[in-house]
């Protein structure tokens with residue numbers, strides 16, 4: 001269960017402050033597949049970074065299974081990011097001089113998973129995102145944008161997180177591969193009871209989610225429309 | 231841990247050109263540091279060897295005098311008492327050094343036939359003896375005799391050879407004086423027990439004693455055996471024993487009871503040198519200072535061993551200091567290089583550090599990764615640098631030492647010991663000899679340990695900087 005209560009984030013740029021996230025509240029049951037929609041610059045990435053404890057909210061609380069993440073000490077936050085959250089970055093953010101496989105193995109290394117196990121699981125995850133074996137050992141900075149995006153998704157899944165926060169996970173993929181990723185994320189919510197929250201402009205993806213939210217002028221509103229994909 | 235190390239090694243060579251340059255600079259700094267350490271050790275070893283060779287003895291001379299040269303006021307029995315009261319002094323032996331002219335030569339000279347030749351030995355003499363020197367003057371002796379005569383320093387006012395009457399232009403005959411040492415015990419002026427090969431040690435130390443020890447070659451030359459007699463200043467002395475001093479020069483001497491020697495030569499109560507034994511070698515330096523203070527620095531010179539040794543040790547000590555400072559400076563340089571380069575690297579990889587944090591890397595893992603990355607560069611630099619040091623340190627150490635002894639020698643040359651002294655200076659350089667450097671495993675490990683420590687210290691600041699990077703940096707563009 002993910003609960004967001006009155007979360008705000010403001011940035012000071014020069015003499016005026018902007019509030020891309022302003023008093024946002026919502027909650028998601030465990031295993032929900034949800035989407036956040038919104039114009040560019042509306043604060044979607046900012047909200048996601050607050051949920052993933054990459055940044056601290058100016059005010060408000062983020063509760064995960066009853067634990068207030070906003071008040072956790074740094075050490076616990078690290079563990080939270082490592083074990084409970086899988087983050088797919090809008091810019092992929094792979095470590096450029098490591099191979100695809102090594103990138104996927106990183107979160108498991110931090111979680112002290114045995115090396116042989118890490119390698120096996122990384123290979124398996126890369127297969128799941130349709131990356132062939134010959135790509136596994138290629139340096140991340142030699143991969144195409146779409147390949148990097150898929151490595152980034154595989155990395156987010158590595159530690160079997162409770163919550164996956166994905167910032168435009170299909171933004172760089174062709175329709176077919178995008179479908180595949182959507183199916184993969186969706187199946188996780190069904191089989192692993194993982195909560196998946198995606199930021200997207202992709203209507204094909206949005207249509208497959210259980211719930212949709214729209215972020216505009218800092219406020220989040222849930223959208224209900226006729227074509228629910230359940 | 232292994233993966234962290236693997237990543238560090240990989241990261242160390244992400245920018246090959248920069249890493250290569252850094253390794254070269256580090257190699258130079260570390261190589262210099264290692265050479266300096268090796269030089270420092272070699273010099274340190276030599277110093278302790280030199281110091282060990284004199285043991286824990288100090289020699290006290292009247293200020294401005296050494297052996298038979300120079301001036302100053304003689305030491306007295308009161309000085310012996312004062313020296314004994316100084317802390318860490320375990321024993322004090324006073325000796326009186328004398329030069330005895332051979333009677334026949336003096337007689338001839340006084341007769342005026344060869345004025346200015348026989349009397350003109352360096353420093354003249356304190357008395358006469360019936361003994362003939364066992365050492366031929368040879369070229370060295372005659373040269374010294376000449377210069378001594380020319381400078382006209384004989385105590386009896388011997389005229390120089392230029393106005394030496396009928397000595398002019400003739401081949402000058404000349405005998406070396408016999409050196410006599412007045413001792414108050416069974417030890418010589420260096421504090422070593424006199425090596426008596428036949429007969430007995432001196433046992434009667436009264437002023438009226440007629441006992442004497444005679445050196446082997448002198449005894450041979452004069453047909454002396456234990457029980458034979460000879461004269462010193464017309465007083466009949468009896469040979470109590472024959473000694474072997476180890477060198478031809480030493481064996482051309484005699485030992486007399488101190489009081490008797492003082493009385494015979496009219497120097498009652500006077501002592502030319504004190505030999506002070508210090509309780510342990512560590513206390514030699516401090517005792518030297520306190521002894522000088524106790525006896526008055528204007529009255530006495532206190533030396534550890536010979537002056538040559540002193541100059542050798544002091545020039546070596548300055549080399550030791552220089553090399554130590556250079557070692558530390560080179561180490562600090564290496565540390566600074568590591569510090570600056572790693573700060574640069576951390577700034578460059580802020581975003582990547584943010585990624586690692588965002589996917590749950592603990593601060594210490596990231597910090598460790600950066601420290602290891604720095605150490606990878608340092609270890610490679612150290613390997614290259616040490617290899618260079620192994621081949622160059624011997625040369626560097628020798629160059630340092632010879633440069634320093636050259637200046638020390640020049641300094642010594644300007645002061646006092648000019649002309650026809652006793653072989654002049656340069657003894658210090660001889661004592662130092664050729665400095666051979668060996669890189670022992672201990673030195674190597676110690677040096678590498680210091681390098682790694684400094685490098686780790688240099689890497690700690692950047693590593694600490696990584697802890698300050700927040701995971702949100704990951705969303706910022708570069």
Ligand SMILES: Nc1ncnc2c1ncn2[C@@H]1O[C@H](COP(=O)(O)OP(=O)(O)OP(=O)(O)O)[C@@H](O)[C@H]1O
Pocket residue numbers: 011012013018020038039040041042043044045046047090
């Ligand atoms: N660190 C910051 N300092 C100042 N302003 C910021 C900062 N981070 C984000 N912003 C601003 O906050 C607003 C929201 O940015 P955000 O990245 O969340 O938008 P977004 O909805 O993800 O847009 P896009 O769809 O283009 O990715 C933008 O106007 C951005 O300029």
Ligand SMILES: [Mg+2]
Pocket residue numbers: 044045046090167
């Ligand atoms: Mg965004």
